[in-house]
Amino acid sequence: MSATKGQSQPEPDPHAPPQLETPSLWQLMMAFLKIGVTSFGGASRPMMHRESVEANKWLSDRDFIAGFALAQVLPGANPVNLALYVGLRARGVPGAAIAVLGMVLPAFCVILLMGYAYRELIAYPATHFVLAGVAGAGVAATLATGAKMATKLDRNWMTAIIALAVFIAVGVLHISMTPVVIVAIPASLAAAWVTDKGARDGR
Amino acid sequence: MDDNRLLGLILVFAPLSILSFGGGQAIIADMQHQTVDVWGWLSANQFSDLFAISRAAPGPSTLIAALIGYQIAGIWGSIIATLAIYIPSSIVVYYATSWWQNHPDSRLKRSFERGLGPVAIGLLFAGALAIIESGPITLLMLVNLALCTAILYFTKFSPYKLVGTVALVFLGLNLVGF
Numbered sequence: 392m393s394a395t396k397g398q399s400q401p402e403p404d405p406h407a408p409p410q411l412e413t414p415s416l417w418q419l420m421m422a423f424l425k426i427g428v429t430s431f432g433g434a435s436r437p438m439m440h441r442e443s444v445e446a447n448k449w450l451s452d453r454d455f456i457a458g459f460a461l462a463q464v465l466p467g468a469n470p471v472n473l474a475l476y477v478g479l480r481a482r483g484v485p486g487a488a489i490a491v492l493g494m495v496l497p498a499f500c501v502i503l504l505m506g507y508a509y510r511e512l513i514a515y516p517a518t519h520f521v522l523a524g525v526a527g528a529g530v531a532a533t534l535a536t537g538a539k540m541a542t543k544l545d546r547n548w549m550t551a552i553i554a555l556a557v558f559i560a561v562g563v564l565h566i567s568m569t570p571v572v573i574v575a576i577p578a579s580l581a582a583a584w585v586t587d588k589g590a591r592d593g594r
Numbered sequence: 595m596d597d598n599r600l601l602g603l604i605l606v607f608a609p610l611s612i613l614s615f616g617g618g619q620a621i622i623a624d625m626q627h628q629t630v631d632v633w634g635w636l637s638a639n640q641f642s643d644l645f646a647i648s649r650a651a652p653g654p655s656t657l658i659a660a661l662i663g664y665q666i667a668g669i670w671g672s673i674i675a676t677l678a679i680y681i682p683s684s685i686v687v688y689y690a691t692s693w694w695q696n697h698p699d700s701r702l703k704r705s706f707e708r709g710l711g712p713v714a715i716g717l718l719f720a721g722a723l724a725i726i727e728s729g730p731i732t733l734l735m736l737v738n739l740a741l742c743t744a745i746l747y748f749t750k751f752s753p754y755k756l757v758g759t760v761a762l763v764f765l766g767l768n769l770v771g772f
Contacts, residue, residue, distance in 0.1 A: 427653070457694070464707055465690050466614045467683030468654030475687050484688070491684065495676070498653020499660055503672060505647050506664040517768045519639065522646040523729045524738055524764035525757055529649030530725045531742030532753045533619050537718045539747070540616075540711070550712045557716025561623050562723040565631075568624035572613055575713045583709030587701050 412448045414481055416489050422447070423474055423493025435470040435494070439477060449481040471495060549582040599667040600674050602633055607659050607678035614683055616714035618655035622721030625658070626728060635666045638728035645725050650757045656680070734772070 414422070422442045426435055436459065443449045450458075458480070462472035471491055478490025512518045544550050557575050560566045606628045610621045622645065629635045636644070644665060648658035656679050663675025697703055729735060742760065745751050 458691075460707070461687070461691060461694055463616070464710060465683070465687050466612050467680065467687060468614070468617050468656040470654055471656070471680060472683070472687050475684055476691055479688065479691060487684070487688065491680065495653065495657070495680065498651065498657055499672075499676060502648065502651045502653065502657050502660050503664060503669070505651055506644075506661045506672070509643065509647055509661075510665070513643070517765065519643060520768050520772070521761055521764040522643045523735060524760045524767075525650055526642050526646035526725055526729050527735055527738040528742045528753070528757045528760040529646055530722050531739055531746055531756075532649065533622075533718060533722045533725075534739075534743045535746035536619070537715055537722065540718070541715050544711050544715065545708060554712040554716040554719075557713050558719045558723075561717060562720030565627060567627065568613060568621065568717065569609060572713060572717075575716070576710070579711075579713050580705050580709035583705040584701065587704055587708075 410448060411450065414447060414449055414486075416482060416485060418447075419478060419482060419486050420489045420493050423478070423490045424497065425493075426474070427494045427497040436473065439470075439473055443477045443481070450477065454480060545583075545586070547586065549579075549586070553579045553582070599635070600670060602635075603663050603667065603671060603675045604678045606633065607663075607675050608682050611679050611682040612686060614656060614679075615710050616718060618658065619721050620714050620717035621656075622658075623717065623724040625662070626721075626724045629662055629666075630728070636662070640665070642725060642729040645728075649753075650761070734767075 426438045426442060429438055440455060444452055444455050455477070458473055458476035462469045462476060465472055471494055474490040474494040475487045478486035478488070480486075482489075509518070541554070544554070553575060557571060560571045560575075561568055606625070610625060610628075613624075614621045626638070626641050630638050630641050641662075644658060644661045648655055648661055651657065657676070659675040659679035660672040663671035663673070665671075667674070694703070726739070738760065742756060745756060746753060
């Protein structure tokens with residue numbers, strides 16, 4: 392699809408079809424089931440890179456990195472989005488469906504078992520006590536991630552005001568998320584558009 | 595009754611799917627608001643419990659939808675909720691991927707990359723507050739929260755090992771009569 396680009400460059404086009412391999416849907420399914428099973432602890436991104444770029448040449452490194460950025464920016468769980476992207480690039484819509492299924496199915500089965508155990512164990516007071524502690528650790532993970540992400544935002548007043556306004560509206564005032572983001576996202580996009588640095592260089 | 599609940603699950607999770615910028619953390623506050631206050635399916639305590647389980651489980655944090663679905667409508671509830679949380683966002687990703695490939699570096703793309711960040715961060719902290727509020731707020735819980743946050747922010751300690759450690763510590767505290 393980008394065959395017209397890079398023809399004038401001396402190095403080989405990373406999109407050139409002979410270098411890449413097309414997996415069968417079965418191969419895709421097996422690879423993503425493996426990733427889904429082994430990605431306990433959130434290590435799915437390196438696993439996906441290994442399976443789709445290093446071990447099998449389903450897509451180029453550059454394509455993988457672009458997909459990784461996309462998966463983060465777009466709505467949806469990042470690992471699931473990335474699986475969808477890899478499956479889509481490798482085998483179109485059926486490939487995307489199969490990659491997502493393989494990615495989610497193992498974790499889905501585990502979480503169902505845990506949900507079942509919860510129903511059985513909720514009668515014991517200790518269950519709720521232990522889970523409250525675990526929820527604390529879970530919130531801590533969210534706070535630590537949020538703090539790290541916040542350091543990567545643009546440092547200007549608009550960014551701080553938008554983040555704070557969204558937090559107060561949804562977190563403190565308990566306003567429904569939908570109306571809040573319907574106002575906040577266009578405002579934030581407009582602020583980013585106005586302050587875009589690349590536009591000055593004509594990009 | 596059950597059909598109403600399955601339909602309700604779709605009505606709650608499908609819109610949240612499209613709004614889940616930055617993954618599942620951004621929609622936790624609204625998920626709690628919808629399932630506890632608006633639809634009355636869960637108590638605040640139950641929601642906090644399910645959140646804890648979803649954090650201890652493998653896989654993306656959005657799989658909390660499967661847990662909530664299972665809790666209120668059994669196996670079918672979990673399947674419907676999971677489909678509702680993944681299909682709408684997947685359709686967005688599908689169309690965005692096609693668009694992205696034709697616009698490698700545009701002002702609009704850069705604006706999206708930078709502009710969604712502040713909104714996602716605000717929602718993420720709102721979600722953290724919702725979970726803190728729905729659990730017991732005691733000195734022990736606040737110390738636990740502060741310690742865990744410091745460990746995860748300043749060290750490379752794995753969140754999964756931390757969750758396991760905290761579970762064992764709280765089990766021990768429970769045995770000695772906390």
